[in-house]
Amino acid sequence: MYRNSRQIILKKWHYLVASRHRYSQKTNDLSKIRNIGILAHIDAGKTTTTERMLYYSGMICNMGEVHDGNTVTDYMDQERDRGITITSAAVTFPWKNCNINLVDTPGHIDFTMQVEQTLNILDGAVVVLDSSAGVEAQTLTVWRQADRYGIPRIVYANKMDRADASLPLCVDLLKSKFNITPLLLQIPVKESSGRFIGLIDVITKTIQTWHGACGQKVLSTAVEENTKQWEIICKSRETLIGDLADMDDTIANLFLDNGIDSIDSDQLLAAIRRVCLSQKGIPLICGSSYKNIGVQSLMDSIVNYLPSPIERHNLDVFKAFGSSLSARVFKIVHEKQKGPVTFLRIYSGELEKSQKIHNATQSKSENVGRVMIAYADDYNEVEKAHAGAIVAVTGLKSTVCGDFITSSGNALKVALKKLANSSNLTQEQSVEKLGVDLHVPDPVFFCSIEPPSQSYQLALESALSQLQREDPSLKVRYDEETGETILAGMGELHLEVIGERIKTEYKIAVDMSRPQISYKEGLLSSAKEEHKLDLKIGSTFHSVFVIMSILKAEPNKKLLSLDNSPDNASNTAAIHLNKLNIITSSVKAALTHGPKLGCPVIDVRFVLHWLETSKGTSDTVLSSAVNQCVHKLLKTAQTKLLEPVMNVEVVTDEENSSIVISDFGRRRGSIQDITNRSNNRVVTALVPLAELLGYSKDLRTITSGSASFSMEFHAYHEVSSKDEAEAVKNVTGFYPF
Ligand code: GDP
DSSP states (O other): OSSSSHHHHHHHHHHHHHHHHHSSOOOOOOGGGGEEEEEEESSSSSHHHHHHHHHHHHHSSOOOOOTOOOOOOSSSSHHHHHHSSOOOEEEEEETTEEEEEEEEESGGGGGHEEEEEHHHHSSSEEEEEEETTBHHHHHHHHHHHHTTTTOEEEEEEEOOTSSSSSHHHHHHHHHHHHHHOEEEEEEEOOOOTEEEEEEETTTEEEEEEEEEEESSSEEEOOOOOSSHHHHHHHHHHHHHHHHHHOOOHHHHHHHHHGGGOOOOOHHHHHHHHOOOOTEEEEEEEBBBTTBBBBBHHHHHHHHHOOOOOOOOOOGGGGGTTTOOOEEEEEEEEEETTTTEEEEEEESSSSEEEEEEEEEEEEEEEEEEOOEEEETTTEEESSSSTTTOOOEEEEEOOOOOTTTTEEHHHHHHHHHHHHHHHTTTTOHHHHHHHHHHSOOOOOOOEEEEEOOOOGHHHHHHHHHHHHHHHOOOOEEEEEETTTTTEEEESHHHHHHHHHHHHHHHSOOOOOOEOOOOOOOOOESSSOEEEEEEEEEETEEEEEEEEEEEEEEEEETTOOOOEEEEEEHHHHHHHOHHHHHHHHHHHHHHHHSSSSSSSOOOOEEEEEEEEEEEEOOOOHHHHHHHHHHHHHHHHHHHHHHEEEEEEEEEEEEEHHHHHHHHHHHHHHHHHHEEEEEEETTTTEEEEEEEEEGTHHHHHHHHHHHHTTTTEEEEEEEEEEEHHHHHHHHHHHSSOOOOO
């Protein structure tokens, strides 16, 4: 797995030693826990920053560098190759009498489901900016996601060592893009040569400088009055206190009663914490992780300003569980020796080793094996873990990422009842509030995947089922007709990364077809057909006579219903449940290949009017008869081609909004809404996915990088006859004759 194996082995050894000796805090003191995510645009420096944090907290003895491919958090091979973070690695380390559980989040739009699952379990976040670029496209996306989950955050302006780094740029962009007031707590200090050497701390009125080979020593020097730096401090404190007074009554009163100079560092710190927790203000600090400047102050800020689990009121809903366990799975990794390792955030109660748990999402019970604290790819076993903790457990076999876990089915019932009584919610609303059900977006891309030879088929199946547990947005199905295994996912890169993981982690040299858009077929009209199948196999005579109708239906409606009319009820009521199950399965199988282009048929329902089978007719023959009848129905009713249409939201400045709108016109998009958000325009449009390939690059070009976008699946829409030729080419590779 590791390239520089000797260095990594040494590092792992130090890591284990360090973890045993230093992980001594009482993990059940909730006020001493920080569950934090790092959110950033790719390349802003979150991996480099995480590595430094582990080093300064004593969890590793050598620092890896991203470009050397030996950092602890980016431990999967693709991440090392691509330099992007794909899975959310959890890392725990001690700092200033607290335990920081740091969850790394994926940076690419295609992995949004993972980002959202991670945000679901966080109490706070550090948003890392590249200070030479400011707020970038992905920063906008993750910021909006963090807004949705109401996550308090601090901003770390990294890369201050770069000649083109600009703190004013970051401040301006934060103000204009997010309509927030950043609370500037540090000012970079540069030598006349431009070399970045330290930070002025506005709160403590000191200059901090970093020393030692890896910046492990931090020196704080009080700034003398009547110097240029003193002037900067006075001005910055004035702005900071003025801003804080607008957000916090305590500071406003102190300021009004006794003036700026009466406010001491502790009062300032407490006020910043209050406004950060209430998300009225965003502390802004700076540094250069690569040059080992500022990371310790960032860690102090995490402890000082971000909430502990008891201060995260968005998670109060889980109090309904009292002392019973409630937890969410946000990550699963498969390890050769330990098997599946499941990462959980515990919201309430305790989780002990060998405990029986109830998977509320799947209504299934399972036994936990070991309970461990995770350090990237190393673990420290514990007897039990408490509310607020992030733990890794072994032994869970059917749990998938995103599942909601409780101590028992009864604990869930009691909590739902409590919620219903206290908040006047229906059972359904309570289930939704707790996030019991897992919402997996529809996959919009697919490709076929083939093992190098038949002997690898089983290994491939097992790899795919493991990957699906880690990432429920990956779908796998076997196409009976073509004999191919089909992967479906959220984007081109999503499928590409899955393919690479199979090659590198599972050592199966799979062949994958080019990712294609997942077209579907929808009904043009309804139809009713009868079908008879008579077969003699050996000495047994098999006979099926079936009458069925096909009709258009709303998405996710019941697939098969029985004709209960007076003429037919006597027949349909007598159909055995086992036969009905076989019929439903064959209908589903038949729908995977529509008559138009062999795409799955959706939004249909069937009525079974009549079924006769002779004695001794096998299930297989019944299944074939139904399959043939469905194909007959589809041919008669005819289908039309449907394409996935995405709901796209572009946030851009006023100037570029008309360019974005006319570009949507060229992409067969229909504008849904144009609104203002702070100084920006938000354009929402429905656009066929086929027109959005490479959109992020195109958008960057047409708006000179000033816009950001996010998209999610909206619905399948009919392809007009004008655009059908292009769609046919997308599916078959050829234009139709
Ligand atoms: P991530 O994609 O956000 O995890 O970013 P990385 O930590 O992988 O960093 C991306 C690139 O920026 C790497 O080449 C780092 O060495 C470099 N980098 C990270 N932090 C700094 C910094 O403070 N200053 C400079 N100049 N480069 C940095």
